[in-house]
Amino acid sequence: MNSLPPVAVIGAGMAGLACAQLLAEAGCRVDIFEKSRGPSGRMSTRRAQDLQGAWQCDHGAPSFAAQDPEFVQEVRQWEQHGVVAAWRPRAVCLQGTDAVPAEAGLDRWVGVPRMTSPAAFLVQRLGQQGHGVRLHLQATVQHLQHGPARWTVHCAEQGQMGPEYCALVLAVPAPQAAALLEPVSPYAAALAASARMQPCWVAMLRTDAPLPLDWDAAEITDGPLCWVARDSAKPGRQGQQGQQGQQTWVLHASARWSQDHIESDAESVARQLLQAFEALAGSLSDSLPGGLRVTAHRWRYALPAPHLVNRYWWDAPAGLGLCGDWMCGAGVEGAWLSGRALARRALATLTR
Numbered sequence: 001m002n003s004l005p006p007v008a009v010i011g012a013g014m015a016g017l018a019c020a021q022l023l024a025e026a027g028c029r030v031d032i033f034e035k036s037r038g039p040s041g042r043m044s045t046r047r048a049q050d051l052q053g054a055w056q057c058d059h060g061a062p063s064f065a066a067q068d069p070e071f072v073q074e075v076r077q078w079e080q081h082g083v084v085a086a087w088r089p090r091a092v093c094l095q096g097t098d099a100v101p102a103e104a105g106l107d108r109w110v111g112v113p114r115m116t117s118p119a120a121f122l123v124q125r126l127g128q129q130g131h132g133v134r135l136h137l138q139a140t141v142q143h144l145q146h147g148p149a150r151w152t153v154h155c156a157e158q159g160q161m162g163p164e165y166c167a168l169v170l171a172v173p174a175p176q177a178a179a180l181l182e183p184v185s186p187y188a189a190a191l192a193a194s195a196r197m198q199p200c201w202v203a204m205l206r207t208d209a210p211l212p213l214d215w216d217a218a219e220i221t222d223g224p225l226c227w228v229a230r231d232s233a234k235p236g237r238q239g240q241q242g243q244q245g246q247q248t249w250v251l252h253a254s255a256r257w258s259q260d261h262i263e264s265d266a267e268s269v270a271r272q273l274l275q276a277f278e279a280l281a282g283s284l285s286d287s288l289p290g291g292l293r294v295t296a297h298r299w300r301y302a303l304p305a306p307h308l309v310n311r312y313w314w315d316a317p318a319g320l321g322l323c324g325d326w327m328c329g330a331g332v333e334g335a336w337l338s339g340r341a342l343a344r345r346a347l348a349t350l351t352r
């Protein structure tokens with residue numbers, strides 16, 4: 001155990017965790033640095049309290065697909081451990097106020113009881129198996145240094161984090177990777193800077209009574225919104241809301257609308273997205289005695305478009321790797337596959 005050189009992984013989203021898992025299983029000591037208070041990255045859930053009680057809403061990836069056989073196998077394991085479930089919403093396509101049944105797409109999976117659950121499970125599995133993995137939360141990497149065959153990581157909160165690492169993996173969105181890479185690898189920085197990522201404004205809507213809509217998810221082709229769903233109707237959400245009858249809805253703005261409003265304040269965005277929802281679904285506030293509560297969240301880097309196709313990038317002499325959804329196609333599956341592929345390639349160098 002831990003016979004291989006130590007590796008630093010920046011980012012505890014699906015790519016970073018998948019990469020860390022394989023590295024640790026092979027015998028590397030792995031330190032994961034994550035700037036947030038918990039792992040999971042964009043597979044994110046807002047949990048909060050208001051006057052009506054506790055509520056939660058998946059405001060990052062609402063669900064994901066699994067097609068690659070290796071990822072399907074992993075997701076089946078998650079299912080066996082009760083941290084994901086299949087989600088088959090009553091889905092429609094909204095054209096104006098007309099709702100037509102949506103074409104059946106790929107089967108979707110959701111984390112249970114929230115989208116952060118698979119990442120929490122991966123972290124727990126890493127801990128339980130006695131792998132030499134340390135997860136540093138609230139550790140924002142600000143600066144990287146590459147000495148002779150060694151990497152040093154400097155965090156805003158803890159300062160320099162040692163010991164020094166033989167390899168370093170960046171598993172963060174492309175623009176954030178580009179900024180960190182600029183001083184240490186101009187080539188990798190340029191590669192990351194060439195990947196475009198689209199923003200997404202998301203509104204989380206809470207109601208005290210069920211909305212009178214006979215569908216759970218809708219694709220929208222025109223206007224500010226591109227997708228809305230009844231978040232509280234996903235599997236395993238019962239008992240997660242404060243009151244009986246309370247519902248949570250999630251409203252995604254289109255990439256174009258989000259870009260046009262990227263610097264707007266969250267309150268005005270929340271109002272505008274609610275208005276757009278009411279234009280499609282009919283006036284909601286009038287029919288609800290407790291009114292509506294809405295909160296907006298801005299993702300500057302929600303989804304990559306278009307993605308690079310190499311799955312990962314690895315510089316063997318420097319021991320530097322890049323992975324994430326932007327290397328392997330948008331989405332949770334792409335992120336997981338990218339992290340695994342990079343780990344395999346890095347191990348070929350580290351075990352030599």
Ligand SMILES: Cc1cc2nc3c(=O)[nH]c(=O)nc-3n(C[C@H](O)[C@H](O)[C@H](O)COP(=O)(O)OP(=O)(O)OC[C@H]3O[C@@H](n4cnc5c(N)ncnc54)[C@H](O)[C@@H]3O)c2cc1C
Binds near residue numbers: 041142173303
């Ligand atoms: C609104 C929205 C809708 C989406 N819809 C879908 C969907 O329907 N289906 C689907 O499959 N996917 C969807 N996605 C995309 C999916 O969430 C991502 O593709 C996937 O989670 C990316 O994983 P990742 O590990 O590559 O990156 P991330 O999840 O972004 O993980 C990167 C991690 O790095 C951390 N980090 C960044 N910089 C630093 C730093 N300097 N120091 C330390 N830590 C740092 C971040 O905090 C984050 O935790 C959606 C995303 C959003 C936001």
